[in-house]
Amino acid sequence: MAGRKRYAAVAVAAAALITAPTAAYGVSPAGPASAARPAHGAAVPAHARVLQVAKTAPTARIVAPDEHVTEPGGAEFWLTPEGKHWTTPDNPYPQFTNVVNGNIDLHTPGVSAFVEGTAQGHVTLSGVYYGGTGTASRVTVRTTAGTLHAKLLELAGNPGWGVWYVSTDLPAADQDYAVRHVVVRDTTGAVYSRLDLN
Template identity: 55%
Template sequence: MKRTLKFLACAAVVAAVAGTATAAYAVPAKAPHATVAQAGTAQTQAASAAKVRASTPLRPTAKKTAPTPRVVASGEHVTAAPGFELWLTAEGKYWTTPSMPDEPQFRSVVDGNIDRNTPGVSMQAEGDSSHVYLSGLYYGGKGTASSVEVETADGTVHGKLIELPGKPGWGAWYAVADVKPGSGSWDYVSRVTVHDTKGKIYAQLKLR
């Protein structure tokens, strides 16, 4: 399939430095009429305040929870982009692309072509004049899948994960890549990595 791919990227960084004015005030070293009793009272109050501060428990920082796949019902359609939809059944992954919105494609997880006991990732891709529509299966990894990164000729693309209920041991990933003119080729994607909730590699596909 001949594809022309387009990608626009821009970044802007703005920094502002604000000056802070300071002022100093003179304070008498010793009050002229202070008594020993008053000085002792001040010391006692200061010690009590320090003890209260020391005994006040620190509030724990809220712990961020790593994302997990979106759980979908069998046959539930997920729209990744106009014309690009995915859905799962116990047999595997179905999807449509903008060029074939009425002709679903299918990848099986039960026909023996993949070993769901061994970590693995598959990929299917289709492009048009400005995008590449990417999806595939992931399976067999340890822990809980959390995120997917796709390394392309134009940089890293972050996709999403979906799974059926009940921890089936496999799921589907998908992403849409905006690409630059001239980037289109069969080796546009070099690597697909699914990470688990601890940041480790759940499964990976290397294409070059």
Template identity: 50%
Template sequence: MRRTLKYLACAAVTAAVVGTATVSYAVPAKAPHSTIAKARAATAAHPAAKKTAPTPRVVAPGEHVTAAPGFELWLTAEGKHWTTPSSPEPQFRSVVDGNIDRNTPGVSMQSEGTESRAYLSGLYYGGKGTASSVEVETADGTVRGKLIELPGKPGWGVWYATADVKPGSGSWDYVSQVTVHDTKGGIYAQLMR
């Protein structure tokens, strides 16, 4: 009996030191109440990790991000650069030419594609808090995209997504809304068309 309690106490201490989130324990039916309390305390001392909201992927200036074959994006201090399968020559959207106010929440959008696929991207800027996720409302339903930013706090970033286009639904008004959410679930910035 004492040997069992000794091993149980060693297992509880080892689990506490290692940082195990949960500990299984077996206590003999006639074990003293204090042994059971110690084993339960060791289990409660390490609650499961708190889940946090996603944040934008931080990329180095000029680092290419492949969203889909032929659809690449990269950021520089001057703005967003991208290519698509139908436009392999690099395109550019400036963040320093005065066309956007990084102090006011906003979202821009560029859309290119084929009869069956849309390549969607744009800037987001000026929101409060930390951007977390993007949802794009299309004629074919909601698409969830991704966010990228340069290191530090540039005050802007880029969202991107791809969408399968159903026959007959592709047109210039294919996207009706782009919403960038913050880490608290609120709206960081939004574009409504």
């Protein structure tokens, strides 16, 4: 009987450990071990949460100058120090957005947006983001077809700008009004830059 009681006590203790909530904590090399852990259930400091988010958040794909990236719908993008270059299936002639000629203020947060569609209703949306604080991480594009999540491209060396792109199917009648909002967020979730159209 004593053996059963001891077994039951161990089982209860193990269950309590498994179901107990966890908390992140850090250890200060100079402080005592008892000061390293917050009280049970204590909140993790805000700066620790921000660092954790920044550590796991995605960032732009870093590309070499003139490295071509093909979007699933067939559009191609490549970056040079001068700006964004691209082609689409319906327009194979290269297009260009210059980021160094003074038309874009790289010190002020901003986003551009281009919508290019095919007769079949496939739309490529893209643009340049620039001037924000922090590291660009995610781009959300609200359109007449719903909310899309774009991919990001940047050159190495923190040039202060990058390119976003995404594609979707959209009725031809809606293509002129496709983009409602473009919001670029940094690795902490804060707004890096945004564009509001409709």
